[in-house]
Amino acid sequence: MMDLIETERILKLAIKNSENLKCEGEVASYIPELANVDQDNFGVSLTTTEGETVSLGDDKFKISIQSISKVIDLIMALEDVGAEKVFSKVGTEPTEYKFNSLIPIEEKVVNPFLNAGAITTSSLISGSDVINKFNRVMKKVSELSNGDEVTFLEEVYKSEMRTTDRNRSIAYYLKSIGIIEGNAEEILDLYVRGCSIGLNVRQLSTIGAVLANGGRSLDNKVQLVEKEVVKTTLALMATCGMYEESGKYLIEVGFPSKSGVGGAILGIIPGKCGVCTYSPRLDESGNSIRGKKVLAEISKTLDLNIF
Numbered sequence: 001m002m003d004l005i006e007t008e009r010i011l012k013l014a015i016k017n018s019e020n021l022k023c024e025g026e027v028a029s030y031i032p033e034l035a036n037v038d039q040d041n042f043g044v045s046l047t048t049t050e051g052e053t054v055s056l057g058d059d060k061f062k063i064s065i066q067s068i069s070k071v072i073d074l075i076m077a078l079e080d081v082g083a084e085k086v087f088s089k090v091g092t093e094p095t096e097y098k099f100n101s102l103i104p105i106e107e108k109v110v111n112p113f114l115n116a117g118a119i120t121t122s123s124l125i126s127g128s129d130v131i132n133k134f135n136r137v138m139k140k141v142s143e144l145s146n147g148d149e150v151t152f153l154e155e156v157y158k159s160e161m162r163t164t165d166r167n168r169s170i171a172y173y174l175k176s177i178g179i180i181e182g183n184a185e186e187i188l189d190l191y192v193r194g195c196s197i198g199l200n201v202r203q204l205s206t207i208g209a210v211l212a213n214g215g216r217s218l219d220n221k222v223q224l225v226e227k228e229v230v231k232t233t234l235a236l237m238a239t240c241g242m243y244e245e246s247g248k249y250l251i252e253v254g255f256p257s258k259s260g261v262g263g264a265i266l267g268i269i270p271g272k273c274g275v276c277t278y279s280p281r282l283d284e285s286g287n288s289i290r291g292k293k294v295l296a297e298i299s300k301t302l303d304l305n306i307f
């Protein structure tokens with residue numbers, strides 16, 4: 001059991017101690033709509049596996065989850081077609097290349113958290129058409145975030161669809177070498193829709209807590225994600241979730257995490273809690289600068305490093 005009053009004190013301190021980073025970094029603008037947020041937005045939320053949440057700052061703002069959707073894509077692909085098929089198409093190794101690189105694609109994509117990897121896992125999600133598949137994704141996200149309303153950020157979606165030449169080329173390339181099957185445009189569409197899901201920090205930390213709880217709902221009544229799938233997902237989040245910074249981040253913070261260019265970082269501390277930070281200014285790797293600092297600090301003070 002975590003002491004919630006002490007947790008709140010520590011979160012407040014981490015916010016204060018990261019204030020000097022408030023203006024560092026740039027918001028993502030390659031998806032034009034993402035640059036339309038208040039750059040000073042900040043929120044943090046921690047949810048325990050017992051279902052208690054402490055949140056501070058703007059905990060209502062619907063953040064575009066961007067690459068955090070890759071966690072859901074992976075979970076659904078693993079549940080829908082099984083690990084053997086998924087890992088015949090995407091590997092399990094970290095890479096020093098950027099998240100949107102085309103280089104780490106040979107016979108397979110190097111890992112599921114590169115754009116190419118998530119386009120591949122998206123192609124493995126079951127459903128009769130794109131809308132049916134995306135409705136399944138939204139339902140899963142809603143279940144994992146305690147039944148709360150999940151928002152689809154239509155403007156973010158349209159903005160990315162207009163500018164996503166690189167992902168479009170990745171999708172067609174993957175199709176040309178037989179990694180993805182089916183309609184490349186539809187698979188791209190599903191991937192971009194996932195990136196445009198809007199969740200607040202409380203919803204995201206709740207999803208984290210469910211994964212920290214081995215995939216069981218926080219009232220322990222329902223297995224929402226298969227346990228083996230959770231284990232695989234967390235291992236890959238630890239090794240690949242922060243892109244080419246994953247190793248350095250794991251040393252400094254010490255728990256599985258996934259970032260998105262919307263500015264959120266979702267962290268999972270198995271058996272204890274899920275934690276989410278939101279601050280939209282990013283570093284060169286596409287990770288939130290202030291978010292990383294807050295997570296490093298609370299990891300130390302709350303003793304959350306899993307090693």
Ligand code: DON
Binds near residue numbers: 160167
């Ligand atoms: O495909 C893209 O480039 C974005 N929709 C997602 C990238 C992203 O979030 C990388 N994260 N830190």
